[in-house]
Each structure stands twice: as C-alpha cells, then as structure tokens.
Amino acid sequence: MFEQFFFYIFATVAIVSAICVISVRNPVHSAVFLIVCLLQVAAIFVLLRSPFLAAAQVFIYVGAVMVLFLFAVMVLDMGKAHWKEHLHGQSAPAAVLAGILFILLGYMALKGRMTAPLGTYNEAALVKNTEVVGRALFTKYIFPFEVVSVILLLALVGAIALVMREKRP
Amino acid sequence: MPIETLNVNLLSILPMALVAILALSMLVLDFFLKKGDKGAIGYLSIIGLLIVLPIASNAIEGAPAFGGMVIADAFSAFFNCIFILAAVFALYLSVDYLKRINSETGEYYYIVLFAVAGMMVMSSANDLIALYVGIELMALSFYVLTAFRVRDTKSSEGGLKYFVLGALSSGILLYGISFTYGFSGTTNISDIARLAGGAGANNTFMLLGVVLTAAGFAFKIAAFPFHVWAPDAYEGAPTPVTALISIGSKAASFAVFLRVFIVAFPAFQSHWWKLLWALSAATMLYGSVVAIPQKNIIRMLAYSSIAHAGVILIGIVALNGAGAAGVMYYLLVYAFMNMGAFAIVMYLGRVRGNGEYVSDYAGMSSRHPVIAFLMALFLLSLAGIPPTGGFMAKFFILSAAIKARYYWLAAIGVVSTAISLFFYARVVFYMYMKDAEGDSPAPAGRPALAYDVVIYITAAMTMLLGLYPAPFMEIAIKAVEPLIR
Numbered sequence: 001m002f003e004q005f006f007f008y009i010f011a012t013v014a015i016v017s018a019i020c021v022i023s024v025r026n027p028v029h030s031a032v033f034l035i036v037c038l039l040q041v042a043a044i045f046v047l048l049r050s051p052f053l054a055a056a057q058v059f060i061y062v063g064a065v066m067v068l069f070l071f072a073v074m075v076l077d078m079g080k081a082h083w084k085e086h087l088h089g090q091s092a093p094a095a096v097l098a099g100i101l102f103i104l105l106g107y108m109a110l111k112g113r114m115t116a117p118l119g120t121y122n123e124a125a126l127v128k129n130t131e132v133v134g135r136a137l138f139t140k141y142i143f144p145f146e147v148v149s150v151i152l153l154l155a156l157v158g159a160i161a162l163v164m165r166e167k168r169p
Numbered sequence: 170m171p172i173e174t175l176n177v178n179l180l181s182i183l184p185m186a187l188v189a190i191l192a193l194s195m196l197v198l199d200f201f202l203k204k205g206d207k208g209a210i211g212y213l214s215i216i217g218l219l220i221v222l223p224i225a226s227n228a229i230e231g232a233p234a235f236g237g238m239v240i241a242d243a244f245s246a247f248f249n250c251i252f253i254l255a256a257v258f259a260l261y262l263s264v265d266y267l268k269r270i271n272s273e274t275g276e277y278y279y280i281v282l283f284a285v286a287g288m289m290v291m292s293s294a295n296d297l298i299a300l301y302v303g304i305e306l307m308a309l310s311f312y313v314l315t316a317f318r319v320r321d322t323k324s325s326e327g328g329l330k331y332f333v334l335g336a337l338s339s340g341i342l343l344y345g346i347s348f349t350y351g352f353s354g355t356t357n358i359s360d361i362a363r364l365a366g367g368a369g370a371n372n373t374f375m376l377l378g379v380v381l382t383a384a385g386f387a388f389k390i391a392a393f394p395f396h397v398w399a400p401d402a403y404e405g406a407p408t409p410v411t412a413l414i415s416i417g418s419k420a421a422s423f424a425v426f427l428r429v430f431i432v433a434f435p436a437f438q439s440h441w442w443k444l445l446w447a448l449s450a451a452t453m454l455y456g457s458v459v460a461i462p463q464k465n466i467i468r469m470l471a472y473s474s475i476a477h478a479g480v481i482l483i484g485i486v487a488l489n490g491a492g493a494a495g496v497m498y499y500l501l502v503y504a505f506m507n508m509g510a511f512a513i514v515m516y517l518g519r520v521r522g523n524g525e526y527v528s529d530y531a532g533m534s535s536r537h538p539v540i541a542f543l544m545a546l547f548l549l550s551l552a553g554i555p556p557t558g559g560f561m562a563k564f565f566i567l568s569a570a571i572k573a574r575y576y577w578l579a580a581i582g583v584v585s586t587a588i589s590l591f592f593y594a595r596v597v598f599y600m601y602m603k604d605a606e607g608d609s610p611a612p613a614g615r616p617a618l619a620y621d622v623v624i625y626i627t628a629a630m631t632m633l634l635g636l637y638p639a640p641f642m643e644i645a646i647k648a649v650e651p652l653i654r
Contacts, residue, residue, distance in 0.1 A: 105377075108373050113373040113374075114373050114374045114377070115372075115374060116351045116352040116372070116374050116375075117352075117354075139175060139236065140175065140235075140236035140237075140238070141236070141238070141298065142175075142235060142236075143182065143235040143236075143238040143239055143299055144238060144296075144298045144299045144301075144302045147290055147299070147302040147303065147306060148302055150189055150283065150286065150306060151302065151305055151306050151309060154280065154283045154306065154309055154310060154313075155309060157196070157276060157279075157280065158276075158280060158309065158310070158312070158313035159313075161274065161276035161277075161280070161313065161317075162313060162316055162317075162319065
C-alpha cells in the first residue's frame with residue numbers, strides 16, 4: 001500500500017514531466033524536464049527492487065546522455081531559439097487519439113481484462129541485484145550483449161563517417 | 170543459468186560472426202589504403218561474402234544455442250543466402266556508383282557488411298531480445314547509408330525521416346515485446362507459444378503485445394499505414410543502398426515476422442489474422458494505386474515494393490506450410506527481379522546521365538535494345554506475368570491463401586496485381602512505343618562491367634525461378650516444416 005502510494009507519485013511526475021518535454025518551447029527547459037522524467041523512472045526501478053538499473057539509469061541517462069544533450073544545445077546556440085510549430089495542426093487529432101487509447105487501456109485495466117500472472121521470483125536473489133544482472137548478461141544474454149557491442153561500434157563509425165564527410169569540400 | 174545448459178555453440182553463429190569479422194578487417198584495412206583505392210575494399214568484401222555464402226547456406230545446427238538465443242536452422246540459412254546475394258550485387262554496383270557520385274569511402278562498404286550481419290542475426294534469432302538487437306544493427310546501418318550522399322539534401326531528408334520513424338517503430342516493437350514478456354514471463358520465441366498459448370490465448374494483455382509487435386514489424390516491411398518513410402528513404406539513398414533496403418531489409422523483417430507469428434503466436438491466430446488481413450489488403454491496394462501517378466522511377470519502385478509487401482503478407486495470414494514457403498520463395502524472386510530493375514536504373518544513370526524519370530525511358534528500345542528487353546522482363550516479373558519468377562511467386566502465395574480459404578484476400582491480391590500492371594506497363598510503353606523527345610544526352614562513357622554482370626545474372630535467375638521453381642520451393646518447404654506445428 002505504502003509502495004503503491006510512492007509508485008503513483010513517481011508515475012504521475014514522470015508523465016507530467018514527459019508531457020512538458022514535448023510541450024515547452026525552449027530546448028534547455030525540455031532537456032531539464034527530461035532529466036526530471038528519467039529520475040522518476042530511476043525511482044520506479046528502485047521500487048521494483050532493481051537498484052542496479054536505477055543507478056545505471058542515473059549515471060548513463062541523467063549523467064552522460066543529458067549532459068551531452070545540453071552541451072549540443074549550448075554549442076549549437078539553440079538555447080535562445082524557440083522551436084516553431086511544424087506539425088501543421090496534427091497535435092489536436094494526436095491528442096484525441098492518445099486520449100482514446102489511454103481511456104481504452106485504463107478501462108480494460110480497471111475491468112481486470114489486462115492482467116498477467118505474477119511470475120516467480122526469488123527474493124534472496126533479488127538482493128544480490130548487481131550480481132544477478134552481471135550473471136544474466138554474461139551467460140544467457142551473452143549473444144545479444146556481443147551484438148550490442150557491434151552496434152555501438154557501428155554507431156561510432158556511422159556518426160563519424162557522416163559528420164567528417166560534410167567537412168570535405 | 171549455469172554455463173552447461175547454455176549450449177554454447179560457435180558453429181551456430183558462424184555466418185554472422187564471419188561477416189562481422191569481415192567488416193572489422195575491412196575497417197582496419199581502410200586505414201592503409203589511399204583515397205583512390207577504396208574500391209578495393211568493395212571487391213574484397215564481395216570476395217569475403219562469397220566465401221561465407223556456402224557456409225551460411227547450410228543449416229549448421231538445428232538446436233537453439235547460446236541459451237536459446239540463436240538457432241541456425243534451414244529457415245535462417247535460406248534467408249542468409251538472400252541477404253548475401255543481395256549484398257554482393259549491391260556492393261558490386263556500388264563500386265562504380267560511388268565513383269560516379271564522387272564520394273568513394275571505405276566506410277560505405279563495411280557499413281553494408283554490418284547491415285548484412287544484422288540481418289543474419291534477425292533471421293536466426295530465437296529470442297525477442299536477440300531479434301531486437303539484430304533489427305537495430307541492420308536499421309542503424311541503413312540510416313547511415315541512406316544519408317550517405319551528404320551533398321544531396323534529399324539524401325539527408327530521407328535519412329532523417331527513416332531514422333526518426335525507425336526509432337519510433339523500435340519503441341512500438343519494444344512496447345509489444347515487453348507486453349509479451351509481461352504475460353508469458355519469457356522472451357524466448359519457442360517458449361512463448363508454450364507459456365502463453367492454451368487458456369491464456371484470449372488474454373487482452375497478451376493480445377496487446379501481439380498487436381504492437383505486428384505494428385513494429387509492419388514499419389520495417391513498410392506496410393500501409395506504416396510506410397511513410399519508404400518513398401523518401403528510397404529516393405534519397407544511394408541507389409545500390411535503395412536496392413539493398415528494399416530486398417535485404419524487407420526479407421529480414423519478413424523472416425522475423427514469420428518466425429514470431431508462426432512459432433510464438435500461433436495460438437492467437439484467430440485474432441491476428443483479421444489484423445494482418447486488413448494490413449495486407451490495404452497495403453496491396455494503396456501501394457499499387459499510389460504508384461500509378463509517380464514520375465520518378467525510384468519512387469514508383471518504392472510504392473511497388475510497398476504493394477509487394479502486402480502480397481507477401483498474404484502468405485503469413487494463410488498460416489500454412491505453403492504460405493510460409495511462398496513468402497520465402499517470393500522474397501528470393503523479389504531479390505533478383507528488384508535488384509535487376511534497380512541495376513538498369515543505375516545503368517541508365519551511368520550511360521546517359523539520366524534515368525531518374527519514367528519519361529527518360531522513351532525510345533530506349535532503339536538505343537539499348539538488350540537492356541530495354543531485360544528491363545521489360547524485370548518489370549513484367551514484378552507485375553507477375555508468366556513465365557517469369559514473379560508469376561510463380563504470386564501463384565504460390567495466392568494458392569496458399571485459397572487453400573486456407575481466404576478467398577477475398579486472394580481476390581484483392583489479384584486485383585492489386587492487375588492495377589500494378591498499369592504502372593509497370595507504362596515504363597514498357599515508354600521504352601517501346603515512344604520516341605525520345607529532343608536530343609539524347611551524350612553518352613557518359615562506357616559503363617563498368619558490374620552492370621552487365623548483375624543485370625544478366627539477375628535476369629537469368631528471374632527466368633530460372635519462373636521456369637523451374639521446384640527445387641527452390643522444395644528447399645523453402647523443408648525449411649519451414651519444423652516451424653509449423
């Protein structure tokens with residue numbers, strides 16, 4: 001009960017700040033709201049007994065990714081520029097559709113049609129969270145893990161290839 | 170999970186590992202080559218891929234390896250062949266193409282190789298996580314390749330649209346995967362059927378996962394209404410990359426579509442057939458109707474590829490061995506006929522400096538009689554006229570639909586084929602019935618050997634697959650048999 005109370009606080013703040021990310025006009029404000037949103041998600045990870053994921057979320061997203069974001073915004077001097085609306089009046093229908101989806105999913109969740117059986121979990125194993133994640137990564141998920149390393153290399157090469165070529169005459 | 174139960178089997182990831190190693194060694198080699206010699210990387214990549222081809226075409230290990238993540242079965246071997254052949258043709262044409270647009274770089278070639286590795290991961294993924302990282306590896310390569318003609322704003326536009334919509338579709342797919350995982354408690358494709366089938370088959374929670382997964386895949390195969398990225402990305406990308414996206418990316422996406430919906434979600438067939446039915450019908454009709462007014466031939470081929478995706482979807486809706494094998498056969502034929510058509514578009518761009526617009530094809534039969542004839546062959550095959558491969562492919566898919574009693578869907582397939590004949594025939598009409606207006610542009614030199622080789626091989630294969638489909642169809646049927654229970 002107590003946990004649910006906290007969950008709803010974090011979830012509400014996360015959703016409100018996510019809406020702010022896309023609705024405020026100043027890119028710097030957007031980035032700050034995104035930080036707020038990601039911190040709430042980290043808090044939800046803590047509630048789900050995943051402190052490692054919560055820490056990774058804070059380090060990588062809030063720390064590294066968002067700092068880079070803000071750097072890019074500052075360096076490109078977009079801080080002053082206010083984004084103009086380029087959506088050609090699509091926001092109203094999009095909001096209506098999203099609302100319908102929200103109501104539909106909420107209705108089904110309340111009616112109990114959207115339930116999944118609770119999976120088995122080992123409370124003792126969950127305490128050793130980092131170890132569990134590490135073990136899973138290097139045993140069962142070793143193959144996708146290696147593929148992800150190739151993806152990162154490709155992202156690096158691709159970004160450099162596109163940016164460097166623009167500089168050449 | 171203890172290490173003994175993982176079934177670590179390096180043989181089962183051999184094809185994709187070899188392609189990744191090839192890509193990495195080309196990356197290193199790139200540092201040692203002078204600026205004018207980058208074509209060597211292209212040729213070495215082709216040789217490397219041709220060496221991998223016999224290894225990849227064997228079903229190495231039937232059991233899932235690496236904790237059930239990958240499975241190197243006959244199904245993935247069949248698709249690996251399509252990927253490698255498409256990449257070999259695309260790379261061969263690229264060497265000359267990059268010289269022409271004056272942007273020879275080493276990166277281009279090994280990013281193509283990374284894309285091939287990603288497709289191979291997709292085709293042999295036996296787990297939704299492995300499937301997802303495979304999709305990302307392939308898609309990320311194609312985003313970069315699409316934006317590769319940096320001096321052309323169309324290329325940047327296409328790349329950006331492809332990237333943004335691709336990221337959105339990945340989000341939708343992940344949402345679907347997480348619902349599926351939430352209900353069944355596993356991401357393993359074969360375990361999902363066991364855990365989520367039976368009594369759970371009517372669960373709304375799980376159905377939402379199925380619907381969102383289908384939407385994510387529909388983005389990748391460019392089905393209506395998830396197709397909006399396709400025409401812009403196709404037009405903007407370097408033409409060999411366009412050919413590779415329309416063949417390789419589509420084949421890989423259909424491979425995962427087939428595996429997930431046949432192996433993991435068969436219990437939900439009574440629900441998803443309606444969804445895919447509507448998706449298929451809308452895609453076929455939309456693609457073939459919108460292709461008619463296109464003036465740019467690459468945009469026309471983009472819409473035609475959307476229409477083809479709709480036809481191929483029929484094979485999944487049918488959910489029988491003939492339908493799934495028909496999908497595989499269709500994609501094999503499509504690889505050759507579409508690559509041939511794109512090769513001719515590039516050939517005209519090379520010899521005459523145009524060929525971008527349908528009107529450029531006026532009077533082609535008198536100037537390049539052989540090429541005009543082969544272009545007509547590819548276009549008629551794309552339209553599905555006997556005795557070409559395109560006819561046999563459509564025949565297998567439609568007969569599977571009729572066997573599964575989807576008469577209306579088969580009828581819509583025939584109607585869309587009839588509509589599509591109109592725009593394919595328009596190009597043939599321009600080539601044979603119209604004379605060129607004004608002076609023809611001066612020939613821009615002798616084209617490279619690559620064009621001839623690719624055009625003749627693809628033409629021969631298109632005809633062979635039309636006249637003698639039995640052995641190829643047999644391989645496809647054998648490959649899907651273990652998947653369908």
